Amino acid sequence: MSPSTxxxxxxxxxxxxxxxxxxFLKHERTYANSLPRWRTQRRRRMLVVVMAATLAVMLCVSVVCAFGFRQAALIWLPATLIFFPTFLVLQIVSGRQGDxxxxxxxxxxxxxxxxxxSIGLTVTQNLMLVPILYLIVLSVNMRTADADAVRDMAYAGGLMALAVLLIGGCLPVMILGWSRPDPDA
Structure with a gap:
């Protein structure tokens, strides 16, 4: 590679x-005074608990779908509707320090x-082994399976992978939101 490149x-x-x-600085100026009552450590921890609960629900839904209960996927929608606003509020009140x-x-x-x-990446890498192994093992054992079983397997594997990526991606802001002290008055 040349020096100019x-x-x-x-x-x-x-x-x-x-x-x-x-x-980042533009967004920080925009949201610096937003949600002042939610900037305490106690409230941030409450948001982290809500996020952890919604992520746990998503993970459980993906596992239940792996056992063939298609209707369980309907629970994913309310969990998502709770997760995204909670994530956005936690990002705002923690000053987006995770990213x-x-x-x-x-x-x-x-x-x-x-x-x-680093913790988020490690958790993502380790948890991602579950959907990967699930998909590999079941795809090898489903040579004569019908199309519905294959679709169920792929759908459940996709939900598992999505849940794991959400967990790993949100973990930094959750850790920082939980551990940071109250802002100075």
């Missing part, structure tokens, strides 16, 4: 990081964010 790549990455930082660009955080916040992200 490396310089162009570095500049592209730097420009992207600058863009992320500007966008903040490095340029807006101090060293301690970067260390906390990176630690939470």
């Amino acid at each position: 490396r310089q162009a790549d570095r500049n592209l990455i730097d420009r992207y990081q600058d863009f992320r930082t500007r966008r 903040a660009p490095q340029g807006v955080l101090d060293e301690y916040e970067i260390q906390q964010r990176n630690s939470a992200r």
Whole structure:
């Protein structure tokens, strides 16, 4: 790779990081005073518990669907309707520290964010083995299965994978929302 190509790549990455930082700061200004009563550690922990419960429901629904109970998938919708607003509120009240660009955080916040992200990645990698093994084992054993059984297996595997990705993706903000102290008055 020539030096000019490396310089162009570095500049592209730097420009992207600058863009992320500007966008983050703009959103931070927009939402800095939103939901002041929800910014306490107690309320953030309550949001984390609600998120954990909805993620657990999603995971349970995917497992129940794996046993052929198609109607269980109907429970996914209310869990989703609770999950997304809760996730958005938790992001706002925790200052979006879980996905903040490095340029807006101090060293301690970067260390906390990176630690939470590392935990999220580790959990995602380990939990993702469950739907992968489920799909591999069942696909090998379903040589003579009917089309409905194959669709049920694929649907349940997809729900499992989606639930695991949501868990791993939300874990950093959940950890930071749970562990950060109350903001200064």
